[in-house]
Amino acid sequence: MAMETEHRPRRHGEPYEPYERYEPYGPKRRTHRLPAALRAPFEARTWRELGYLLLSLPVSVLLFTYAISMFSLGMGLLITFLGIPVLAAALAGCRAFGAMERARARALLKLDVADPRPVRADKGGLMSWVGGVLKSGVSWRHLLYALLHFPWAVFAFVVAVVFWTYGWALFTYPLWRWVFPVYAGQGGLQLYGDGAHNVYLDSPFEIAVTSLVGLVFTLATPWLVRGLTMVDRGMVAGLLGPSRLASRVSELESGRGVVVDTAAADLRRIERDLHDGAQARLVALAMDLGMAKEKLAEDPQAAARMVDEAHGEVKIALRELRDLARGIHPAVLTDRGLDAALSAVASRCTVPVRVEVDLPARPAPAIEGIAYFSVSELLQNISKHAQATRATVEVWRTQDRLMFQVTDNGRGGADVSAGSGLAGLAERLDAVDGILVVDSPVGGPTTVTAELPWRN
Template sequence: MTTQYGSQYGQGYGSYSGTGFHDEERGPRRHRLPAGLRAPFEARSWKELAYVLLSLPISITLFCWAVTMVSLGAGLLVTFLGIPVLAGALAGCRGFGALERVRARGLLGLEVGEPEPLVLKGRGPLAWTGAVLKSGASWRALLYAGLQFPWAVFSFVVAMVLWPMGWSLLTYPLWYWIFPMWAGQSGIQLYGDEHHQIFLDNPFEITATALAGLVITLATPWILRALTTVDRVLVHGLLGPSQLSARVVELESDRGVVVDTAAADLRRIERDLHDGAQARLVALAMDLGLAKEKLTEDPQAAARMVDEAHGEVKTALQELRDLARGIHPAVLTDRGLDAALSSVASRCTVPVQVDVDLAERPAAAIEGIAYFTVCELLQNISKHSRAGSASVDVWRVEDRLMLQVMDDGVGGADVSAGSGLAGLAERLDAVDGILVVDSPAGGPTRVTAELPWRR
């Protein structure tokens, strides 16, 4: 019975691994097997095993380098030589950090950016030494050398115990015959003393051993995944860019967006003035000059020209008012978002319901961004949505100002399509805002914006 069970189990398992698994890799049957059963065969599990196995020699080398060089540098601090030795120790740790980022990218699929570069204030060895010692990335790499070594030893021991044990116990029905034939005993000795010995040699024990091996084999990839999760945290937290430097990069990018947006707005204002009010005022000046010349010769014609000039003045004033409203509307400054958005909604081509629930006003800059965000969204509704109605809701959640513009139009709006929504999302991102667009084909469209309150 034992031999039959082992043969059937081995054949069934081999049949799957020899055909079914590889067929799944090539065809649409890839994910028919549950993830728990696929894990021992997936490339990810073997890559994580390789990462754990490589971690031990690398961590030993890195730890020895760090301890030796830092101890030597600390001992030589009584002389000038200790400072460059410490700098060399930190530079070596940074080099190992670059290797670890590459290894994590290749075997764990972890993308970690480069840490902040050295800030050299001058040239020569002294400037380089000072930059290395002042760099936070250097000291984080040294901390990684100290923390990763004991964890690598622990992970290596766990992996080398569980992985071979699981496969050897799982395949025990296939090779247990070696013991009675070559070892002079009936099976694996589980316990033994002078009076009593226990061997795994009957069908039930062999089956139980194989089932225990199956459990260990299926569980080991997930244990390795948990172990390498700690490695991911260490690499990302200690060998990548710091949160401060990442924030600086983000702020520099946002500042570029703000500068570009301000420059574009200035060009728009200049163009509107040049092509609109300025051109109209130039024509008005010419008309008034002609009217002055005709005043004595043909008073009636001069009166008609003055009357036409008066109409041109009214038009120019209206254009200037519209331009000023586009820069910053007076109603927003005087009465806040509720009145300003109601005024914008009244000019929309579709009926718009406005609901502003704010107990107090946010910062003026945030209020202006919220106003122009709603203006642009309502313009999109007028031009593209073919909607029958729309709504604008404004409210506050803790320290965030929330905007939501909805319409019952045709939908299909997409931020990634490079439309005006993409520029609007960049403007909001520049002030730590968020733009979320939910616009399935056929509608409705819901655009939600979130801005900091910033009183």
């Protein structure tokens, strides 16, 4: 159950609650009349996970047999040159099985594991590919999965089948008990027998107890199956997916792409602002001054009026250049830090904004700039879209992270997944290992919490 969020600004001295408490706004979950324990045996997830465990046995037998046979053959042939390509073929086959296992986990367990990077051959040709396969840690992890998954699949298959079949068989015992007196010549299911004494489950009380025990098994089996598939999830993600280093490199490459695109967009914006604003105004100013120069001798009063108008245009051009420079990097941020810079931004907002900055020192300049422009963009959104009457900006440090929170009492409904400006802001923060969390139910209020690395 999601916790209710109290939208009261954090006061100085109060401990900060982690950002996990702020849940992104989304559609409300469907309520169920039955509790989860009673729904579990009939949910699609339970049957998918059970199907995964049942399929794991034949798949693991095939994979284990292939891996052991090919690996043993390759090791035995290492005394000749043939052992090396056989080992490479064994690892390549394991990688192919791994792709199938990732697809099976994606379909039945809803576990989306990224494909590892393909084999990198330094040069073209078969031997270069063989060397790439043998040097790839991913290939050896696929072989390890083939060896480890087989005993686990046997265990999980036996446990799942036993609990599932016994649970449903005992639970439905009152429905099929008639088979014993009709076809077996006995009162019911035999519980004990030694030739002299026989105990059958045939009385109403015994039948009810048997069905009750079956019900307990039936209700417990989905959670047991879920626990078994958690091990499979860990094995697939840990052994068949990309390594942590490769994932980190991919994240950094993606973050670098976001930074490059953002920088290019900023340059285009600056060029457009200069071309349409200050540059056009300066061109017009130069033309006016040229005309004033021509009229200076024949009509001094008209020339004076034109110079006075040009003086006004110069002031406007200077204001536009000052605004443009502030958009690139404000001087107040460099000279006085986030407190003064954010106070200046808040003073230009269309709603009253209270700013609280509690920092023991200044973070890295790059992080400080990202925090400044992020808060500026959030305040612009409040001015344009929130229909709020007040807002709050809080900035503080917790351990090695710079935190800021922007709250308004507007109409809410902000959603990062909608592809709005918040999505671009989240991408920019993610490019520097930052996090953006939005809590904005329809009707408000809206709370945007972000954290950035301190890096000082």
